[in-house]
Amino acid sequence: MLYKETPPSFMKYQSLLFFTFFTINILPAQINMNKGFKLLENGSFKEAKLFFKNTLNEYPNNKTAKLCYGRALGLSGNPEKATTIFTNLLKKYPNDFEIQLNYAESLLWNKQYNEAKVYYKKLIIKNDNSFPATLGYANTLSNLKEYKEALVFIDKALTLSNGNKNALLSKKYIRLGYAYKIQQQEEYKKAILLLDQNLKDFKNDSETLVSKANIYVLMKEFDKAEKTYKNLNTTNRDSILSLNGLALVSHLQNDDKKALKLSKNAIDRLSTAIDDKILKKETIERYIQALIWNKKYTQAEKEIKKLQENNTSADWITALGASLNMYKGNYKKSVNFYNSILKSSPNSFDGNLGIANAYFANDAFRDSYKATEKTLKIFPNQKDAVSLLKKLDQKFTPFVEEIVNYSFDNGDNTAITSNTKISLPINTRLSINPSFEYRKTDNKTTQNSATATSLSVGITYQLFSNIALETNITYQNVNATLNDYQQFLGAFRLKLKPYVKQNLVLGFQRKLENFNAELLGRQIIGNDYFVSYSINSNINLGWFGQYFFTSQSDGNTRNLLFSSLYYSILEKPTLKTGLNYQFISFKNQVPTIYFSPDIFNSAELFLQLTKDENSVQKKQWFYDLNGAVGYQFITNESKQLTYRVQSKLGYKFSDRFVANIFNQYTNLASATASGFTFTEIGLRLRWNFFKAPIFKRPQ
Numbered sequence: 001m002l003y004k005e006t007p008p009s010f011m012k013y014q015s016l017l018f019f020t021f022f023t024i025n026i027l028p029a030q031i032n033m034n035k036g037f038k039l040l041e042n043g044s045f046k047e048a049k050l051f052f053k054n055t056l057n058e059y060p061n062n063k064t065a066k067l068c069y070g071r072a073l074g075l076s077g078n079p080e081k082a083t084t085i086f087t088n089l090l091k092k093y094p095n096d097f098e099i100q101l102n103y104a105e106s107l108l109w110n111k112q113y114n115e116a117k118v119y120y121k122k123l124i125i126k127n128d129n130s131f132p133a134t135l136g137y138a139n140t141l142s143n144l145k146e147y148k149e150a151l152v153f154i155d156k157a158l159t160l161s162n163g164n165k166n167a168l169l170s171k172k173y174i175r176l177g178y179a180y181k182i183q184q185q186e187e188y189k190k191a192i193l194l195l196d197q198n199l200k201d202f203k204n205d206s207e208t209l210v211s212k213a214n215i216y217v218l219m220k221e222f223d224k225a226e227k228t229y230k231n232l233n234t235t236n237r238d239s240i241l242s243l244n245g246l247a248l249v250s251h252l253q254n255d256d257k258k259a260l261k262l263s264k265n266a267i268d269r270l271s272t273a274i275d276d277k278i279l280k281k282e283t284i285e286r287y288i289q290a291l292i293w294n295k296k297y298t299q300a301e302k303e304i305k306k307l308q309e310n311n312t313s314a315d316w317i318t319a320l321g322a323s324l325n326m327y328k329g330n331y332k333k334s335v336n337f338y339n340s341i342l343k344s345s346p347n348s349f350d351g352n353l354g355i356a357n358a359y360f361a362n363d364a365f366r367d368s369y370k371a372t373e374k375t376l377k378i379f380p381n382q383k384d385a386v387s388l389l390k391k392l393d394q395k396f397t398p399f400v401e402e403i404v405n406y407s408f409d410n411g412d413n414t415a416i417t418s419n420t421k422i423s424l425p426i427n428t429r430l431s432i433n434p435s436f437e438y439r440k441t442d443n444k445t446t447q448n449s450a451t452a453t454s455l456s457v458g459i460t461y462q463l464f465s466n467i468a469l470e471t472n473i474t475y476q477n478v479n480a481t482l483n484d485y486q487q488f489l490g491a492f493r494l495k496l497k498p499y500v501k502q503n504l505v506l507g508f509q510r511k512l513e514n515f516n517a518e519l520l521g522r523q524i525i526g527n528d529y530f531v532s533y534s535i536n537s538n539i540n541l542g543w544f545g546q547y548f549f550t551s552q553s554d555g556n557t558r559n560l561l562f563s564s565l566y567y568s569i570l571e572k573p574t575l576k577t578g579l580n581y582q583f584i585s586f587k588n589q590v591p592t593i594y595f596s597p598d599i600f601n602s603a604e605l606f607l608q609l610t611k612d613e614n615s616v617q618k619k620q621w622f623y624d625l626n627g628a629v630g631y632q633f634i635t636n637e638s639k640q641l642t643y644r645v646q647s648k649l650g651y652k653f654s655d656r657f658v659a660n661i662f663n664q665y666t667n668l669a670s671a672t673a674s675g676f677t678f679t680e681i682g683l684r685l686r687w688n689f690f691k692a693p694i695f696k697r698p699q
Helices: 034-041 045-058 063-075 079-092 097-109 113-126 131-143 147-160 165-184 188-201 206-218 222-230 236-252 256-270 277-293 297-310 315-328 331-344 349-361 365-378 383-395 517-522
Strands: 399-409 413-425 430-443 449-464 467-480 484-496 502-512 525-536 541-552 557-570 574-586 600-611 620-634 640-652 657-666 678-687
Touching: 034 045, 034 063, 045 063, 063 079, 063 097, 079 097, 097 113, 097 131, 113 131, 131 147, 131 165, 147 165, 165 188, 165 206, 188 206, 206 222, 206 236, 222 236, 236 256, 236 277, 256 277, 277 297, 277 315, 297 315, 315 331, 315 349, 331 349, 349 365, 349 383, 365 383, 430 517, 449 517, 467 517, 600 640
Parallel strands: none
Antiparallel strands: 399 413, 399 678, 413 430, 430 449, 449 467, 467 484, 484 502, 502 525, 525 541, 541 557, 557 574, 574 600, 600 620, 620 640, 640 657, 657 678
């Protein structure tokens, strides 16, 4: 995953939150356990376990040795056995407060937080001035995510033992946990205030700074995130943490080259870093991600293979392979990678959210819904999962779209068109799409006019993730100066994805030539048989081709071939340039009725800049600017210079309502006829008239 929210880890300090010091005067004079006490105090729990086991071999009934052996067991990874030892001691010494404290702590080791809460509460009632009991209760509340009350008791513990390092450390992690909880509720400013309190007590604390920077990333305040990550740069270890964070911020600011440079710097520093396996893993992971962001797929694949040779079963390495294939467009392979992660780690964040995204990208929307819901059950309110669920809902929320445009050309043709479309997704596969169109055309020179009204019902059905069907039936009524009539039209499209990053469309459509009033009056109907194919690559090159064969009701036939080869210069916003070629040929030439050359060729160079409406947040602008210049060749005529400008500017008022204006200006003959110039301006409105899909989310 590119970015994931991670809660602060409590595991690394829980065992050191507090330590019960024992009185030595209860021991027989001949027993010296000072060495064992020091081993416990220094965190050498395995050595302490062996020491007290040997002591118990000589003194099997010694209470203090049993107590210390239980602690050593619990803190070295055997908490269940430790609890058993403390339970047996309590049977013999039921009122021993020191044993009770250790038993309570063992409940924490065993993650029995609810039981620990009840038990610690009894101990505090018994002795409300007990520092270990108060501290233990605060940490129990923290583990139960009851942070507000945990802060009350950690402050009380600090009044009982002013400046106690373990209590201060607990307070730090309680604040981190509380800030994370508030962050999930999107109360970012409140979370920042908590973290700032931590930084007063622990100046330049790396965990706090990372948490603070993560919140700035979520707020999209990248300048503040960058500044916070730079404040980490105090030790060699922290400098690597800083570079990893700065690389992510650069990526989110669409500067992937800088991200790779920063990440490479972090990799170079690893050799001089302290032996920190987690930091090493995170740094290598960020470096491979940066390679992927920069489309250096071959190099990224080599790095992943190197990791697999040494660590074949690591889920994070598998997740990198899945991410690589997501960027390469091989979504099915990504699904397989994520499934592999989920087999070994069913509750993996990378596995669950990763497969949800992979399903979405592969148009397996039902599976994406299920995987996203599962992710949110495991990670409640996780921002990326919430965002994906929102994206799924928006895709299947019913909407109404209105497009109104006005066009004119230098042949005195004018037209006003209004098209109203409603989309009603019944489920993730089936959508019903009724629409109504009104078109009025006039010609001041010929005095011809025509009005056409059309009522259509369309159905879209997705058979599989790589196969979809689209069909519609249209009833049309035409009132023209030359003729009045009614007719049925229709279309059928079969959409296929035969290979990675390739799309094939096979179709048929029966349509009416309606460019101007005279054509509408002549009732010329064309039957189009067409095929289109598009190929995208991982080297920024792409190609689109389309071929139409049309048989017309006036006995004419047409062949149309269009081909476009393009190169992507930028991704955000999208900037493309390329070459378009078009060929048209009619069997019969009827130039007085419509443009029908024997042979027509055109070639143009184009440049397109796009910020898509699906890529912007609410209250943001989106746009599209497409300009082209070239030549057209009509039968035996000399070449003619052509130009074309298309533009769109829109605003996303909310997640439910967008609007944009658009225009087109061209002199390309295929748009109208040879020597014509054509202009169109229009307005588009789209409104999701429900807040969510009308069907129940797949579970």
